[in-house]
Amino acid sequence: MVKKEIIQFALSLIISPLLFGVINRTKAFFAGRRGAPLLQLYYDLFKLLRKSAVYSDTITPVFVFAPIISLGAVITSLLIVPFAGYRPLVSFEGDLVLFIYLLALARFFIVIAALDTGSSFEGMGASREAQFAVFAEPAFFLSLVALSRAAGQMSVSGIFSSSVTSMWSSYGPMVFLVLGSLFIVFLAENSRIPVDDPNTHLELTMIHEVMVLDHSGVDLAFLFYSAAIKFWLFGSLIIGVFFGPRNFGWGIDCIIFIVSMMVLACITGIVESIFARLRLLKVPHFLIVALALSVVAVILTLR
Amino acid sequence: MGHWFDFIGVTILLVNLMALSSSRVRSCVRIVAAQGALIGCIPLIQHLPHITPAQTLFPLVNIILKGVVFPWLLLRALRAANIRKEVEPIGGYPLSLLMGVAIFVISYWLINRMSAPGHPASVLNAAVSFSVFLTGAYMIVSRMKAITQVIGYLMIENGIYLFGLAYLKEQSFLVEMSILLDVFVAVFVMGIAIFHISREFDHIDTEKLSELNDTMTAGQGL
Numbered sequence: 001m002v003k004k005e006i007i008q009f010a011l012s013l014i015i016s017p018l019l020f021g022v023i024n025r026t027k028a029f030f031a032g033r034r035g036a037p038l039l040q041l042y043y044d045l046f047k048l049l050r051k052s053a054v055y056s057d058t059i060t061p062v063f064v065f066a067p068i069i070s071l072g073a074v075i076t077s078l079l080i081v082p083f084a085g086y087r088p089l090v091s092f093e094g095d096l097v098l099f100i101y102l103l104a105l106a107r108f109f110i111v112i113a114a115l116d117t118g119s120s121f122e123g124m125g126a127s128r129e130a131q132f133a134v135f136a137e138p139a140f141f142l143s144l145v146a147l148s149r150a151a152g153q154m155s156v157s158g159i160f161s162s163s164v165t166s167m168w169s170s171y172g173p174m175v176f177l178v179l180g181s182l183f184i185v186f187l188a189e190n191s192r193i194p195v196d197d198p199n200t201h202l203e204l205t206m207i208h209e210v211m212v213l214d215h216s217g218v219d220l221a222f223l224f225y226s227a228a229i230k231f232w233l234f235g236s237l238i239i240g241v242f243f244g245p246r247n248f249g250w251g252i253d254c255i256i257f258i259v260s261m262m263v264l265a266c267i268t269g270i271v272e273s274i275f276a277r278l279r280l281l282k283v284p285h286f287l288i289v290a291l292a293l294s295v296v297a298v299i300l301t302l303r
Numbered sequence: 304m305g306h307w308f309d310f311i312g313v314t315i316l317l318v319n320l321m322a323l324s325s326s327r328v329r330s331c332v333r334i335v336a337a338q339g340a341l342i343g344c345i346p347l348i349q350h351l352p353h354i355t356p357a358q359t360l361f362p363l364v365n366i367i368l369k370g371v372v373f374p375w376l377l378l379r380a381l382r383a384a385n386i387r388k389e390v391e392p393i394g395g396y397p398l399s400l401l402m403g404v405a406i407f408v409i410s411y412w413l414i415n416r417m418s419a420p421g422h423p424a425s426v427l428n429a430a431v432s433f434s435v436f437l438t439g440a441y442m443i444v445s446r447m448k449a450i451t452q453v454i455g456y457l458m459i460e461n462g463i464y465l466f467g468l469a470y471l472k473e474q475s476f477l478v479e480m481s482i483l484l485d486v487f488v489a490v491f492v493m494g495i496a497i498f499h500i501s502r503e504f505d506h507i508d509t510e511k512l513s514e515l516n517d518t519m520t521a522g523q524g525l
Contacts, residue, residue, distance in 0.1 A: 172306055173313035285324070288397045292320055292404045299411050300313070303426070 008083035016232035026269025048221035066113030067222035070106040077102040084257035091157035114211035125210030135287035142294035160240035184290035339369025429469040436462030
């Protein structure tokens, strides 16, 4: 049994950078370009891993450790997230709190490393990231609380492996709201377009990219990779709400899951192609919409 | 069937939040019109298998009035008064949205505590009706433009109607009709009033009305 779980874990580690390739290809298709190869992020990661990092004289060890800690936290939270509705490697009662705090830990270290560079530009990005987290995290937390109330389970794997079908039939409107909220949080946390543009550099409006400007070499590879895994984490929660476990057998379920992750990446690409980025002042407004949806969802489970 | 009502109830609530967060007066009018039409559809669905002509007629009148006539009147007034955007409401839009959510939480709590005669047909819709009602009231106090206040008034009416639907199995034709007539007259009068105000003055900002006093002219006299 443990073997399957390890395979699932390895699969998510291997496939997650591919999703960015899918997004870029979708965006290229909409713009009428050919686009970068699907495996571009893998090439970038290998290239960066062969290089050594360059450090400024003003930094403290925080800057050196931050990418490692953030990658570690994100991979640890990947241990908790179910794959295609099957049990993950680690699960226990209340692990959704651990899950959220691991993601918060990763964010905290990226933010503090950005502050550590002493560059005012990076400090600005850190401030933005922290400000938007204030809105995105309660929304995410409350969505998980609503799901956990509806499923009657206190662990992430319990929510997504038990009763998604019965959740849809008895709490239909609630699940709908949670999906909306999760999708907004998904776009915000992965610095996707209505909130942040992952492709811009050296502009005054970017959030995530500005914080990783001073990282280089292996550190930058770690940050890219943890961003990819974070995308996978949030995506697998959304897909989990949609499908849950099906009984076509383990192999087919896994393939369906991976294909639906690709579809989600395509949808993200479409969203990025047809929407413009919000004005920075409007971003909290957008995130408060997610918060409002999740609060209403929690209220709906109180019946 | 109960599931459908829940879906409509949640949609009405979301439309409510949209109305709170939209800064364009024009889209605000459309949103409230959609809300009125949605609420008007509930009795039609409720009686769908075997429906009497009277049960069809009244919701239809309601839908046409709220979904077509009111927005038409209001949009005409908007054109006449030449307004596009609502200036920031008191507290700003994010706060309005949070207030909308808080209002829903409060009304849910209230509905569960309230011991009304009879049992509501749908607790969720009763809570939503309360929150639509309170949101309308909040719109009236927090918005500057007279036309948004009329919209708040329409939302209050929507809330009352939805509350009736949630609690009563059979709507009393006469009461609903008289409320609807009142609202109709009110919107009509307000539309004309806004038109006249905007022709006499340069704006329909109600904030400015509190500045009307004698001291200014006295000061100029000095």
